[in-house]
Amino acid sequence: MAALNNLTEHLEAFVDVTRSPTHHAESLKAIATSLEKGVLSINQLVVEMDMYLTTTDDVVRARGSILLLAEMLDYLKSKPLDNAVVHSLIGFFTAKLAEWRSVRGALSGCLALIKRKGVAGVVTAVDAEAVAKSMAQSIQVQSLALYDRKLCFELLECLLEQYPEAMINLGDLMVYATCEAIDGEKDPPCLMIAFHVVELLARLFPSPSGPVASEASDLFEFISCYFPLHYTHTKGDEASIPREDLSRGLSLAISSTPFFEPYAIPLLLEKLSASLPVAKVDSLKCLKDCAVNYGVSRMKKHYKDLWPALKDALYASTKTDLSFGLESLTSPGFEMGEIHREAVNLLQRLVKQDISFLGLVVEDIRVNMVFDTISRYLRYEEMLDTSKLEVLVVSQILSVSARSSVESCNIIFETFFSRLMNTLGIVEKTSPGDLVHNENSTVSTRLYHGGLHLCIELLTASKDLIPSSEECTSTPESAQQSWCSIVNRFSASLIEAFTSAVQSSNDDCSADAYLGVKGLLAMGMFRGGSSPVSRSEFEKILTTLTSIIAANSAKTVKWELALKALVCMGSFIDRYSESEKAMSYMAIVVENLVSLVRSSHCSLPHPMILEATSEVCSTMPTYVEKMVEGFEEAFCSSFSDFCVSLGPMTLDRKVFTIVSVSISNKQGIESFLISNYYLENTCQVNGNFKSIENCSQLLECVTNKLLPRLTEIDGLEKSLVNFAISMWNQIESSIVFSYDFNGREFVEAAMKTMGEIVGVASVDSQNSIIQKAYNVISSSTLPAMESIPLTVAALEGLQRNLSTRDELILSLFASVIIGASPKASIPDVKSLVDLFLVSFLKGYIRAAQALGSMINKLVTGSGGTNISTDCSLEEACDIIFHESDSSKTICGSETFLGKICLGFCGSLDLQTRAITGLAWIGKGLLMRGDKRVNEIALVLMECLKSTNSSGNALHPSAMKHAADAFLTLMSDSEVCLNRKFHAVIRPLYKQRFFSITVPILESLIVNSQTPLSRTMLHVALAHVVSNVPVTVILDNTKKLLSVILEGLSVLSVDSVHKETLFSLLLVLSGTLTDIKGQQSVSDNAHRIIECLVKLTSYPHLMVVRETAIQCLATLLELPHGRIYPFRREVLQAVTKALDDPKRRVREEAIKCRQAWTSISSRSTPF
């Protein structure tokens, strides 16, 4: 009973018009839920609503009862209802359709019931018929409101879709009702449905004696008045249907039944001749739909009118500027407007559907005239615009017709191709295999641009018609493919003609080269065994293009065109897996180019060969393999050009024995290193700068061109790993290097390539590279370094630098370690740690980075049981921080490294190197979230104090390095310890470091004794603050603001710190606008403004001035009372900035000045 009580309440609420729509929706929902749950049955509801359903108050009856019931049914779409209930309800609604006051409720009720799906209880066909009848007889659609009209159309649509048999019974009535409903409709959503209704009707009554056929003229009249669609109100109606959709709907309606044909085609042709572009596009689209649906026999009557109209449309929509650029090599070469595109589609459709349409094309006088036009001009740019238009349009018409079907292609080729060849002076082969090849015949070839263009268009069109190899076997080659044999007869001469076009071209005119290359490309793209171009001819095309690439010494248009054509052909071969052509391609193009790379002595500049090779070869995996092999060889030969290569078995063994003998005492090593050094300098090496340059370029090509495409090309990874290993092999076998000139560049390139290859390789491949590299390194003199005792005296004593070979090996090895993933196994970690440690103390930063990476990725001692490394993180740290006496691991200032950093022992050089190295190690630890980094940070901060604990003053340079160490620690590095190189990165590590270091740095700043130390502390703090995510700063604005401001003023003293100053200023500008920082910014407004005003005249960096002025402008968002007092001060500073040497600063100053002036009264208008 409670449910019923509530029900009355809800009913009251829904019926009451004065309540808000949300109220209505709520009560509706409440009733619907109780119905759905079964608390209430439909019968009960109806009984309860009795009063509302029968009241004499129209509003209450319409709204309360009928609409409520209808909406309720909409809610209960999937709830099964008894058939009897459905029957009585539909009867009720059908009756109510006649009553105009309640028509909305009745319509939605009918619609909801008609839409019901099978299981939930459906309306019977008889009832549906009754609904349709009642609707047709009693509803005047156009007199209803928009929403009701839409309901009507939806109801019609639904009836036609769901009860086709019942509707067929009604016959004429439905057609009349539709006609009447549509007449005068102007609203897009309604029209959209109305068009669909017409389509459905046409489908229901296909018979020529049916109601649609007899009413076609009326029905068409009602829909055709909308064509072409034009929206009068375009704006402000977002929910409405886009024009394209509606126009598509209209087009479908017009083309829905062949009975419309006598009316539709003349109308469409008339609209096509209109000047309105939209009308043209729409008519072309619609004509295409009609052609599909009306059938050939009906369309045939209109061909005579259709063809000229279509031709005119094509002429009117073609522009005459043909592009001879690189980008149009694989496209038509001119702009295609929408009209043009639709016209082309229609033409293709018509020809495909009925070959007799082609007769009109073939016999057309304008089409036939084009051959005269062609032979009148040699060059395209000499042609008159009208002639250009003729050529372009006719080529388009012919190629589109040819593309439509094999049959049409045959006709076109039979009719025109020989004529075209005659005009161009291209002769045919007399007998297969033997062509007329006397010198005269080639000379007489006339390379008319227009003709070449037409010819290329035809060839390109025909190539799509060759069936793929599977289809080919099923349909035996017959006369059907007569175009093929025509092309075949001319192919040799055609290729010759195109070749001569390319060769005769010069740099001023790219048209010759373009047409030639495009022609060759078209000839080379016929696929399958039935191709009209034989294999030898195909190879000839490849040879020509390759020779163009090899012959040019500068990057000309011709060169680029040829390269692009080759790449196109390569990917074409790969796409259709043409094994035979792939072999030719490999033999001619790939091998030639690769051998060019290898030879390194040719007219073509090395970077161009590399570009060509990498572009061409990346089209297929096998080529890539070949190319990387070639690169390997090229690398080896260039490499051996600038270094003395001795068999690894001869000298290396000797050297190794020397090392092992002399390893016992330091003196020995020393003398060995000296002897090595002398050997290097005195040895006569034919150091070849060119080849070292080639080597670097080759490596750059690998890094920049190949590595980024790793995921696209299968098998590339394997080849690159081999490449890396052969790099090591090559280094292993060469003992002395002579480079000093371009050497740095080469080493950089080699390091980059090596690191990246290792970075992308799989763990197994990484292991093999690491193993190889380790073998090389252990056979070099480097292991000697490992055993150098870590004492200051020993390190200082080691005066001599590494030999260039060792330096290369060390750098490359470091790169390998940097790129290795944590899962890769590194042999002999302990001695490697030693090696890197000594080398970074000798000044090799790469070694420090490698050490950092290693520390970052090593497993911890306790957890790592499954990994085969022989050294845990703890052990490595032990070695690095070198403590023997204490049992617990510390890495603070007590350690050897810490002592060097703090300047207790060793030279200044050693100190700065130690600091830099410590920073990288610290970075490795920091990123993995290891606690030891705290102690490192303490050491580094200790270095920033003016004196160390023993009272000695620290050198400024050491302090500077220590300050920069914070940048190393906090910033994201490009060269190591990033995601690309598999670094272990704990989330929020920057935040953690920030919260540890900032308080200490702040207190140090307060207690700093000398200005220098103070500055350096500020630099360090700026590095930390500016690299931490901005949200952290915003959380701490209150604390940080004053120290940031102080930092800004301290750093602005010296121009050295300009970059740091700028990043700190950016941090400040970030805090100014944020809501979190607002309060503290407002409190500190005076200091901020003072600081920014000073920075507006900062002389060393423009962006600083610009940003400072922008910040001043944003400060205006603060409360008026806070900033008003500073108006004069700011305006003064900004006025001065109006005279800034840089324009951007002046612009900002004007804006800022205007903003600040406007907060004051009118007293100062300028």
Next chain:
Amino acid sequence: MVSGLINENPTVYERKERRVRTDSTNTDEFSVEPIDQLEIFDHIRDIRDPEHPYSLEQLKVLTEDSVEVDDHKSYVRVTFTPTVEHCSMATIIGLSVRVKLMRSLPPRYKIDIRVAPGSHATEAALNKQLNDKERVAAALENPNLVEMVDECLSPSFE
């Protein structure tokens, strides 16, 4: 007082494309970019006409060539051409250009505003009025005038 517009149907010309400075590649921190003709024209081209919703550039009251500038001598002269000879709005236009330049140029500049010779009925008087410090200052004391000028200038600050 005429109730209608002074020039009811002015010819509207196309706005010229904003020339993008090509020397943005100039990365030298300390090179000086002097104030030039285009920069000054950029300041004043968007000032709106007092009686039409068009900019002075669109009405060809101002062109780039109407600006003469010498950065070393701190001198700028703007010559504007009123659309009709008897235009009483010429003073407002001149005043707006002057105020805009005073707000945008460093104080060292001497600004000279002129009506193009032969383009206005009371040319001499107008020139005198626009370049008389006292009269300009006095005009800007007038709240109605200042409001009008600010209205004209508002699009040029966007």
